[in-house]
Amino acid sequence: MIVDWxxxxxxxxHIEGADDYPGIWQKRAKAFRDELGARARLDIAYGEGERQRLDLFLPAGTTAGLAMFVHGGYWKAFDKSTWSHLARGAVESGWAVAMPSYTLAPEARIAGITEEIARALGVASEMVAGPVCLAGHSAGGHLVSRMLCRNAPLGETLRARIGNVVSISGLHDLRPLLRLEMNRILGLDDAEAVMESPALQYPAEGARLTCWVGSEERPEFLRQNDLLANIWTGLGAETSAVHALGKHHFDVIADLEDANSALTRLLTGERN
Incomplete structure (x- = not known):
C-alpha cells in the first residue's frame, strides 16, 4: 500500500547526482545543435503561443521519415532546448527529428498540452514526407501515447502515417496524480484525469506501442509502464513492455543518442 504518494x-x-543531469543535458544539447549547423532548424512556430515552437533536425542525406521526441518534466518544466542531443541516434539513422516545446502548467492544462503536441506533429509532418515515429519521456511518454488513442486530436491521414511509438517511463493512468501536491500546479480533476489517461482510452486501429522503462526506476513508473502495454494488448494493439537493465529515470533516455542502440533501432523500425 502506498502511503506517501x-x-x-x-x-x-532517489537518483545519485540527480541535480547534475539538467546541466549535462543542456551542454550536450547545445553541442549537438552547434554540430549540425544549418541542419538544425530552430524555433519553427506551430501556433501563436510563446512556447509553441519546435526544432527540426535534419539528416545529412535522404530523409527516411519523421521522428518526434516529446520531453518530460511533469508537464510543468523544461523546454525543447534541453534535449536536442537525443535526436542524434535517429538523425544519424537518416530520420528528421522534431522536438517541440509546449505551454507548461499551470498556464496550460494537460488536455491543452495534448492538443498542442497534436498541432506540433501536424506542422512537422507537413515538412517531412514519409512514415512517422514518436518517442517521449515521462510526461512526454504520456503525450506520445495520447497520439495513439482513438480520441486523439489528429486527422486520419496523419494518424495513418504513424508507425512505432515508444513511451519511455511514461505516465499512462493520471488518476494517482490527483493525490499529489503537484496537482496544485497541474489542476487535474477527475474528468480530465480519465480523459487524458491512455490506459483508460481505446487505442487507434493498428496502434504499435512499446512501453520502455528503466529497471531501476520507482515502482510506480514500472507499474505505469506495464499497465498500458497490458491493457492495450487486450484491446487489439501491438504492444510490448521493456525494462532496460540498470537504467533509472534520468539515464533511460541516453540511448537515443546512439544510432545503434536497441532503443533507437526500435523507434526507427530497424530490426537487424
Whole structure:
C-alpha cells in the first residue's frame, strides 16, 4: 500500500547526482545543435503561443521519415532546448527529428498540452514526407501515447502515417496524480484525469506501442509502464513492455543518442 504518494512519483531524491543531469543535458544539447549547423532548424512556430515552437533536425542525406521526441518534466518544466542531443541516434539513422516545446502548467492544462503536441506533429509532418515515429519521456511518454488513442486530436491521414511509438517511463493512468501536491500546479480533476489517461482510452486501429522503462526506476513508473502495454494488448494493439537493465529515470533516455542502440533501432523500425 502506498502511503506517501508524492514520494512514489519523485525521481530526483532517489537518483545519485540527480541535480547534475539538467546541466549535462543542456551542454550536450547545445553541442549537438552547434554540430549540425544549418541542419538544425530552430524555433519553427506551430501556433501563436510563446512556447509553441519546435526544432527540426535534419539528416545529412535522404530523409527516411519523421521522428518526434516529446520531453518530460511533469508537464510543468523544461523546454525543447534541453534535449536536442537525443535526436542524434535517429538523425544519424537518416530520420528528421522534431522536438517541440509546449505551454507548461499551470498556464496550460494537460488536455491543452495534448492538443498542442497534436498541432506540433501536424506542422512537422507537413515538412517531412514519409512514415512517422514518436518517442517521449515521462510526461512526454504520456503525450506520445495520447497520439495513439482513438480520441486523439489528429486527422486520419496523419494518424495513418504513424508507425512505432515508444513511451519511455511514461505516465499512462493520471488518476494517482490527483493525490499529489503537484496537482496544485497541474489542476487535474477527475474528468480530465480519465480523459487524458491512455490506459483508460481505446487505442487507434493498428496502434504499435512499446512501453520502455528503466529497471531501476520507482515502482510506480514500472507499474505505469506495464499497465498500458497490458491493457492495450487486450484491446487489439501491438504492444510490448521493456525494462532496460540498470537504467533509472534520468539515464533511460541516453540511448537515443546512439544510432545503434536497441532503443533507437526500435523507434526507427530497424530490426537487424
Amino acid at each position: 508524492d514520494d512514489a512519483y519523485a525521481n530526483g531524491p
